[in-house]
Structure formats: C-alpha cells, structure tokens
Amino acid sequence: MKKQLLVAAVLAATAALQAQAGALDDGNLSISGFGTLGVAKSNTDDVKFARYNQADGVGDSARLGLDTNLGLQATYKINDWLSGTAQVLTRKATEHNFGTDLTWAFLKARINDEVAVRVGRVVVPTFLISDYQNVGYANTMMRPPIEMYGQAPIENSDGADINYQHAIGDLNVTAQAFAGVSRGKLFVSSGAGSTASYRAPAAGFSVAGEYGPFLLRFAHARADMKINDIQPINALTTTLSSAGFNQLASDITFTTGKKIAFTSIGGTMDWNNVVGQAEYAQRRAKDKVYLPDTNAWYAMIGYRFGNVLPYYAHASAKGAGSSVTAPAALAKVPPLNAAVGNLLAASEQTSDIVGVRWDFAKSLALKVQVDRIKPGAKSGELINVPAAGYNKNVTVVAAGLDFVF
Amino acid sequence: MKKLLSALVLSAIAAAAVPASAAEIVVIVSKQNPATRMFSEQASQFFLGKSNLFTPVDQADGSAIRNEFYHKVADKDAAQVKALWSKLVFTGKATPPKEYPNSAEVKKAVAADPKAIGYIDKSAVDDTVKVILTLP
Numbered sequence: 001m002k003k004q005l006l007v008a009a010v011l012a013a014t015a016a017l018q019a020q021a022g023a024l025d026d027g028n029l030s031i032s033g034f035g036t037l038g039v040a041k042s043n044t045d046d047v048k049f050a051r052y053n054q055a056d057g058v059g060d061s062a063r064l065g066l067d068t069n070l071g072l073q074a075t076y077k078i079n080d081w082l083s084g085t086a087q088v089l090t091r092k093a094t095e096h097n098f099g100t101d102l103t104w105a106f107l108k109a110r111i112n113d114e115v116a117v118r119v120g121r122v123v124v125p126t127f128l129i130s131d132y133q134n135v136g137y138a139n140t141m142m143r144p145p146i147e148m149y150g151q152a153p154i155e156n157s158d159g160a161d162i163n164y165q166h167a168i169g170d171l172n173v174t175a176q177a178f179a180g181v182s183r184g185k186l187f188v189s190s191g192a193g194s195t196a197s198y199r200a201p202a203a204g205f206s207v208a209g210e211y212g213p214f215l216l217r218f219a220h221a222r223a224d225m226k227i228n229d230i231q232p233i234n235a236l237t238t239t240l241s242s243a244g245f246n247q248l249a250s251d252i253t254f255t256t257g258k259k260i261a262f263t264s265i266g267g268t269m270d271w272n273n274v275v276g277q278a279e280y281a282q283r284r285a286k287d288k289v290y291l292p293d294t295n296a297w298y299a300m301i302g303y304r305f306g307n308v309l310p311y312y313a314h315a316s317a318k319g320a321g322s323s324v325t326a327p328a329a330l331a332k333v334p335p336l337n338a339a340v341g342n343l344l345a346a347s348e349q350t351s352d353i354v355g356v357r358w359d360f361a362k363s364l365a366l367k368v369q370v371d372r373i374k375p376g377a378k379s380g381e382l383i384n385v386p387a388a389g390y391n392k393n394v395t396v397v398a399a400g401l402d403f404v405f
Numbered sequence: 406m407k408k409l410l411s412a413l414v415l416s417a418i419a420a421a422a423v424p425a426s427a428a429e430i431v432v433i434v435s436k437q438n439p440a441t442r443m444f445s446e447q448a449s450q451f452f453l454g455k456s457n458l459f460t461p462v463d464q465a466d467g468s469a470i471r472n473e474f475y476h477k478v479a480d481k482d483a484a485q486v487k488a489l490w491s492k493l494v495f496t497g498k499a500t501p502p503k504e505y506p507n508s509a510e511v512k513k514a515v516a517a518d519p520k521a522i523g524y525i526d527k528s529a530v531d532d533t534v535k536v537i538l539t540l541p
Contacts, residue, residue, distance in 0.1 A: 131496040138491040359484035
C-alpha cells in the first residue's frame with residue numbers, strides 16, 4: 001500500500017510539474033527532475049545496511065527507503081549571462097521518514113565562455129561524484145560506495161563557487177573552488193540512534209583533466225566542524241572532565257570546532273565499451289578530535305554490451321590513526337579507557353559489488369545490484385548493530401528504476 | 406507487474422529495431438561565424454557540454470538524425486548522452502542544448518545566432534548557413 005502510494009505520488013508530481021512547466025514556460029524557465037524507485041533487502045535482521053547519514057537501514061525485508069529518491073530542479077534564465085537554479089531532493093536521510101531538502105539554490109553569472117561564478121547554496125564537490133551522487137541515472141552503480149562517501153559528512157554549503165573550463169589541445173581542464181558555510185544534520189548511529197546538527201565553514205577546490213574518454217580529478221576540501229549535540233560524545237566528555245581528564249575531553253569534543261581535511265584523487269573512463277571508475281581518498285583531522293583519520297578507495301569496472309552494462313566493484317575503508325592520544329593515567333580507569341579506545345578507532349569495512357545497468361527505454365535505466373559487505377573493526381559501516389558488535393558478512397540485494405525528465 | 410515487464414521488453418525491442426538512416430549530416434554555423442572548418446571531435450565538445458565557445462542547437466530527442474549525429478561525432482548512444490547531460494544539469498554546471506523539431510528549424514536558429522552550432526540533413530542546407538563539417 002505504502003509503495004503504491006509513493007509510486008502514485010511520484011507519477012502525479014511528475015505530471016503536475018510537466019503541466020505547470022508547459023503553462024509557465026516562456027522559453028527561459030526549464031524544469032527538470034531525476035529520481036530512483038528502488039527496493040532493497042539484506043539477508044539478516046541482526047544489523048541494518050544504510051547509505052551514509054540514513055537513520056533507517058534495510059534488513060531482511062524489502063524496503064523502498066534505501067535508494068528511492070526524487071529530485072526536482074527549476075532553472076530560470078534571467079538574461080544571457082545570469083540564471084537562477086533551485087533543486088529540492090526528497091529521500092530518506094537522518095529522519096525515519098521521507099523528507100525534502102533544498103540541495104541547490106544559486107544565482108549563476110557567466111563571466112565569459114570559460115568562467116562562471118555561483119552564489120548561494122551549492123553541493124560541495126568533496127569527492128569524484130559528490131555533486132551528482134543522488135542522480136541514479138547519471139551513475140553506473142546503484143549508490144556511491146559508503147566506504148568512500150561515508151567519510152565526508154558535508155553535503156552542501158552556503159557561499160560561492162567559481163568554475164573554470166579551458167581546452168588545451170584535446171585536453172579539457174575544469175577547475176572549481178568553493179567557500180561557504182555548511183549546515184546540516186548528522187545521524188549518530190551509536191546506541192538507539194540520534195541526530196546531531198553541525199555548522200562548518202568550509203572551502204576547497206578540485207581540478208579535473210579530461211582527455212577523450214578518460215577523466216582524472218584531484219580535490220581537496222577543509223571544514224571547521226562544530227557540533228554541539230552529539231549526545232554519546234558529550235556524555236563521554238562530561239564524564240572525562242569530571243574524572244579530571246579535561247585535556248582529553250577538549251581534544252575529543254566537536255563542540256569547539258575542529259578542522260577536518262579531505263583529499264581525493266579519482267578518475268572515470270568510458271573507452272571502447274569498457275567503463276571504469278576509481279577513487280582514493282583520505283580524511284585527516286587537522287585539529288585534535290575523536291573522529292579517526294581514514295583512507296578509503298574503490299574501483300569499478302564494467303563492460304557495455306549495447307544498452308546492458310554489467311559491472312563489478314570493490315570498496316574499502318580503513319583507519320589511519322587518531323589525532324588524539326589518551327594520557328597514560330586513563331589506563332587506571334578501565335571502563336573509560338575502553339570507551340575512549342573504542343571511540344578513537346575507525347570503523348573498517350570492505351565490499352564486493354556486482355550489478356547491471358540496463359538502459360531499456362528513453363530516460364529510464366533499470367539497475368540490479370548485489371553488495372557483499374564484510375564488516376571489519378567496529379562493525380564497519382553497518383547500523384543498529386548488537387552491543388557485542390557484528391563481524392559476519394552481509395548480502396544486500398537491490399533493484400531500482402532510475403529516471404530523468 | 407507482468408504487464409509492466411512485457412511493456413518494458415516490447416519497448417526495448419522496438420528501440421533496438423529502429424533502423425539507422427543513411428542520410429549525410431552536416432554541421433552548420435551562422436554566416437557571421439568566422440569558423441570555416443571543424444573536426445568531429447571539436448564539434449562534439451559543444452554538444453557534450455565541454456565547451457561554451459559555441460552554443461549548440463539540437464534536433465528533437467529521439468529523432469534518427471540526433472541518434473546518428475551523436476553516434477558519429479562521439480560514438481555515444483542517446484542514453485549515454487542523456488546520462489552525461491544529467492551530470493551537468495543536476496549539478497548546475499550547464500543547461501542542455503535547445504531542441505528544435507526538424508532540420509529547417511535548426512537551420513533557422515543557427516542562422517539567427519552568430520555563436521550557434523547545429524547539425525542538419527545535408528539536403529536541407531541553403532545559403533543562410535555555413536557548413537563546417539560533413540559527417541559521412
């Protein structure tokens with residue numbers, strides 16, 4: 001029943017928008033959209049598998065919430081050089097039901113044929129596909145590998161960015177730099193789950209070179225994350241302070257604002273029907289904070305047989321140390337020592353992913369994907385894990401219909 | 406569900422069965438445009454959102470000439486081109502080319518804009534536009 005309702009709602013929204021676009025269209029307004037109708041289940045109810053920052057995961061019964069989303073975008077061309085764009089995205093994120101966020105909202109000024117400046121809300125291009133990770137139709141895989149995309153908590157920032165595009169012979173160079181303030185919610189998976197709000201001045205840049213079917217991209221971003229309400233962490237730091245470990249408490253906490261850096265190198269190719277995508281990234285704390293340093297990578301390879309594209313990918317997330325060192329005296333308080341030790345360790349996980357994308361009709365793609373998740377330290381990226389942790393492999397099967405209009 | 410599936414299968418078969426037309430396609434610009442010749446790789450840049458130096462003018466989505474054009478200049482089918490444009494559109498990087506229903510309308514739009522670039526059936530060429538590339 002719920003599913004039918006959702007399908008009906010999506011169809012109705014699409015039809016209504018197209019009708020409205022037709023009525024409003026004076027040639028300068030364009031309305032477009034994208035979405036995925038996806039269903040997924042895993043082979044166990046002991047833990048849940050979720051996308052990054054999703055409060056509800058999937059277990060042993062089919063659920064729509066993992067991959068289903070709907071994005072609507074309107075662009076109004078004010079004149080030859082100025083336009084405005086807004087995009088809203090409906091999906092299941094940090095709440096237990098579908099919610100809608102304003103993901104993009106900017107004025108764009110084309111300075112010349114090679115430079116454009118945007119002011120407003122833009123999605124932060126931390127990693128290779130960060131800014132189009134929700135557009136299923138634009139991606140080969142069903143969803144961004146969580147090992148990589150779970151490293152960066154920041155989605156969009158309110159500020160400005162500049163985009164530069166220049167051809168050097170057959171090499172197309174694009175560069176982007178942004179600065180702004182990011183605000184958002186984080187799903188804190190420990191215990192019964194809770195949400196926290198962050199505020200983070202952030203800035204970064206990316207440079208990409210595209211040569212025929214090959215693209216290589218480098219990006220670096222920094223954010224000064226301030227989070228006041230991560231309950232489990234605040235409870236721990238309060239306890240640490242009252243036990244006399246004031247320095248450790250102030251090292252661990254996010255309440256005072258801590259700098260985090262993200263560096264990534266990635267590439268895509270689409271060469272003679274061979275489709276590839278790979279990326280490596282590091283997350284590093286630049287101030288002392290509990291959030292562990294991590295290294296992650298994934299690689300995907302596929303082959304296009306006409307409009308059918310089977311693919312395989314492997315993804316991995318590993319810890320790379322901690323910026324915080326617990327004082328020796330903490331060892332005298334075993335429960336606190338254990339809690340801090342666990343907090344400072346990174347969750348580790350690898351996945352093997354096989355799937356197929358079938359472009360069966362105009363603007364529609366059908367995907368089926370199977371993820372085999374091997375949780376390592378701290379039950380990997382799985383959520384709703386038992387107190388003792390979880391280290392058994394989990395299989396997630398998903399099917400989805402991606403559309404654009 | 407079964408009906409949906411058979412509809413999907415049927416539409417896929419129908420899509421696969423559309424024969425490619427054998428007409429010659431020419432890439433055109435306005436008479437005021439200083440360009441005289443162009444390679445197909447260069448022409449594809451404008452239609453794939455990789456350069457803003459020229460303003461691309463497209464044929465109707467799903468038309469035989471459009472499918473053939475993208476196949477010839479970029480070796481991409483309609484779905485690949487659409488996936489590529491959805492990356493650009495939904496990240497606010499670019500807006501897709503304006504579409505016109507036939508070669509005559511494309512020609513008119515190209516003739517009216519010194520920065521425009523379009524492609525039409527060779528038989529539709531007249532002296533209002535300049536041919537800079539012929540795709541056999």
